Amino acid sequence: MSYIDSNETIKALTISSLHKMYQAGEKITSLTAYDASFATMFDQIGIDIILVGDSLGNVIQGHTSTIPVLIQDMVYHTSCVSRNIKRSFLMADMPFASYADQSQALMNAALLMQAGAKMIKLEGGAWLAPIVEHLVRQGIPVCAHLGLMPQSVNTLGGFKVQGKSEAQSELMINEAKILENAGAQILVLEAIPSKLGKAITEAISIPTIGIGAGVDCSGQVLVMHDALGAFPGRQPKFVKNFLANTGTIEKAIELYIAEVKSGAFPAPEHCFTN
Numbered sequence: 001m002s003y004i005d006s007n008e009t010i011k012a013l014t015i016s017s018l019h020k021m022y023q024a025g026e027k028i029t030s031l032t033a034y035d036a037s038f039a040t041m042f043d044q045i046g047i048d049i050i051l052v053g054d055s056l057g058n059v060i061q062g063h064t065s066t067i068p069v070l071i072q073d074m075v076y077h078t079s080c081v082s083r084n085i086k087r088s089f090l091m092a093d094m095p096f097a098s099y100a101d102q103s104q105a106l107m108n109a110a111l112l113m114q115a116g117a118k119m120i121k122l123e124g125g126a127w128l129a130p131i132v133e134h135l136v137r138q139g140i141p142v143c144a145h146l147g148l149m150p151q152s153v154n155t156l157g158g159f160k161v162q163g164k165s166e167a168q169s170e171l172m173i174n175e176a177k178i179l180e181n182a183g184a185q186i187l188v189l190e191a192i193p194s195k196l197g198k199a200i201t202e203a204i205s206i207p208t209i210g211i212g213a214g215v216d217c218s219g220q221v222l223v224m225h226d227a228l229g230a231f232p233g234r235q236p237k238f239v240k241n242f243l244a245n246t247g248t249i250e251k252a253i254e255l256y257i258a259e260v261k262s263g264a265f266p267a268p269e270h271c272f273t274n
């Protein structure tokens with residue numbers, strides 16, 4: 001099975017090549033994947049970052065949140081996804097309560113790196129800075145995640161848009177700077193007003209990857225089931241079904257890449273205003 005018909009040597013993306021893409025103003029594409037078949041397909045079609053998201057708690061395990069996901073689940077799916085990837089950069093989520101202190105974070109991040117991840121992702125604000133510093137010192141690249149942090153759904157009181165007030169916006173911009181200074185090399189922004197997505201992207205010098213954070217982020221990520229219209233029930237505003245008018249998964253992913261790269265996705269109907 002092959003999606004690209006070529007013998008040319010495929011160069012793996014690294015954090016440096018992603019930063020070059022960002023500096024050149026090229027949008028970065030990202031999709032989640034949880035198994036070898038979809039990951040191989042996304043890799044061959046040209047997705048830049050494959051994220052083994054703890055969203056697998058929802059879309060694979062059928063839970064209503066990511067809280068039940070265990071580090072063993074993340075390690076298993078990361079190793080499945082990593083097996084055949086040639087070009088895409090592989091990022092894996094640290095699950096709920098698996099990075100409460102530096103030594104726990106290091107132990108669990110090491111398991112994900114040994115399963116094939118090239119970077120790990122953590123949800124949290126300024127409190128995470130010492131943990132980010134510790135991981136980076138140990139050779140573990142870190143992506144931070146601000147805005148709607150699904151692992152904090154119970155303290156947030158639901159899956160709600162974040163950063164709507166002036167004070168919350170300022171706090172988030174400040175936390176983004178703190179996490180960048182701690183050594184985070186990518187920042188995911190979830191469910192925030194587009195204006196804030198733009199302000200954070202302009203305030204820091206690492207790429208921002210948005211999911212419901214507006215078109216001005218340096219790139220976009222979607223849960224693969226959402227991008228393919230495969231998750232039953234009510235969809236968040238930021239979701240687009242790319243399979244609806246394309247007919248095949250390959251064409252849907254090609255359209256997603258084309259729309260992210262050109263800035264056509266997210267359109268205003270996928271974005272939040274204050």
Ligand code: KIV
Nearest residue numbers: 032053054055211221
């Ligand atoms: O778990 C996940 O899939 C994520 C993305 C929604 C960014 O964190």
